[in-house]
């Protein structure tokens with residue numbers, strides 16, 4: 196690991212790199228890798244979190260079934276939202292990866308590309324056809340590599356190999372362990388196929404239907420951006436990765452034709468309480484994620500001038516869209532009781548002997564229940580065009596290939612609000628509002644770079660969102676009434692069982708919902724030349740409007756959140772961005 200430094204050395208501080216990348220998560224790892232493919236280009240990747248050589252085999256990160264335990268640890272930034280009006284004024288934890296690999300090292304490993312309509316909408320709103328599904332498809336195809344499942348089962352009929360490549364750096368796999376409700380859900384989708392069709396591969400461009408899950412898991416262990424894009428390349432002499440190093444702002448280095456250039460970053464040394472400035476020859480690329488990238492821009496004087504002045508930061512570039520347009524997915528577990536005596540993964544929580552055996556199995560063979568981070572099937576479904584939800588506002592989804600809601604099928608008790616009972620068997624249909632209309636903000640609490648920003652996702656504030664959630668709960672009830680489930684489910688658990696009217700369903704949603712942790716869109720790209728508020732903070736080539744030498748490449752750049760889990764689309768965006776950056780040099 197020659198290129199992995201545990202802190203900023205004097206040699207690094209005195210080197211001028213061609214590119215400085217801030218943040219080694221999904222996007223930053225891709226860009227660092229792709230730019231350093233050219234031996235003539237020097238790249239410094241700066242990551243605030245840790246990662247020792249040995250951390251690549253840290254079981255806390257590697258065990259897929261233990262991902263929730265990574266939150267509120269040193270691997271998490273430990274953010275909290277402001278009180279959410281749509282959630283009965285509850286503040287919720289807002290985890291983000293604080294480790295090389297970023298949130299890919301603490302996420303739930305679902306691997307989704309999103310839909311054709313999602314990317315075609317990106318192309319439309321930016322005016323850049325390069326963001327369309329068809330233009331991106333070479334990147335999409337060559338990104339992932341489907342690897343055999345750790346349990347050795349045949350994956351025929353569980354995905355479509357024709358829509359996946361074979362040479363990608365990102366190893367993924369189909370589920371490595373199967374649960375009974377997964378099979379029941381497949382049967383139910385055949386029974387109710389007009390409303391809940393089976394879809395061989397949700398990663399084909401059309402997400403809609405019930406599918407087997409695909410996950411960033413390799414040989415039974417989590418596979419992060421650091422595993423795929425960094426660790427195998429640490430011997431490149433032109434790549435340096437420094438961890439445990441916090442960037443506190445980007446720094447203006449001059450002007451180019453009267454436009455301010457930002458080709459330097461300031462890093463903070465906590466042991467000496469001093470800062471160091473590092474300058475890039477060509478560009479600084481912010482890949483700090485959709486919470487920290489807008490935060491860093493604002494700390495640097497790039498944002499809404501009155502908001503910056505209000506906390507005592509000198510505005511250098513007026514860019515009011517920085518920190519606006521926050522989009523995230525609503526997480527709403529629908530818990531059900533199931534017949535006594537059937538086997539469910541509640542045993543991992545309730546039965547110490549079973550849990551110990553599962554851990555031993557994972558440790559010895561990388562197989563068994565701990566290889567499964569969520570369910571083995573999930574449904575991506577649309578509400579009908581005639582749904583009452585769309586009498587309130589137009590359908591916010593990107594189009595027919597994007598779902599309105601996702602239902603993840605898990606045979607355990609899942610809630611971020613309720614405490615699980617000490618015994619019992621449960622099924623959770625985890626609803627995910629996948630095409631939301633609500634928009635939130637990241638803003639400054641203070642000018643202190645060590646203070647967290649204010650995070651206000653404004654969940655369920657758009658009236659169409661609460662209406663879609665309500666209709667999604669009703670649709671799930673239809674799905675679970677299919678004959679396939681009879682004799683397995685005994686009823687709805689808790690307040691859900693008594694919620695039927697609109698008001699009761701809304702109250703249930705507002706008091707039980709949380710985040711799917713997919714924050715996006717906070718430094719969104721939009722049409723070039725347009726400087727109006729709402730036109731986006733980035734040009735379609737991801738350069739920051741009103742600056743030179745500065746780009747944002749991460750989930751902040753999405754103009755619309757993808758109708759899927761967001762790591763896949765972040766990898767895709769970063770792959771194209773890398774080519775844009777390379778081409779800009781010539």
Ligand SMILES: Cc1cc2nc3c(=O)[nH]c(=O)nc-3n(C[C@H](O)[C@H](O)[C@H](O)COP(=O)(O)OP(=O)(O)OC[C@H]3O[C@@H](n4cnc5c(N)ncnc54)[C@H](O)[C@@H]3O)c2cc1C
Nearest residue numbers: 218220222243297298302303304305442749750760761762
């Ligand atoms: C708990 C959780 C579960 C999730 N589950 C899934 C899932 O199952 N499937 C899915 O597709 N997506 C999931 N996601 C979302 C997905 O992981 C993110 O969308 C994706 O990682 C975003 O990539 P990014 O590069 O924008 O940011 P990140 O991956 O978050 O990377 C940002 C990096 O920048 C670093 N950084 C930030 N500020 C600074 C600074 N000032 N100086 C230096 N470094 C800095 C951070 O430490 C981090 O390493 C989940 C996320 C979380 C948190």
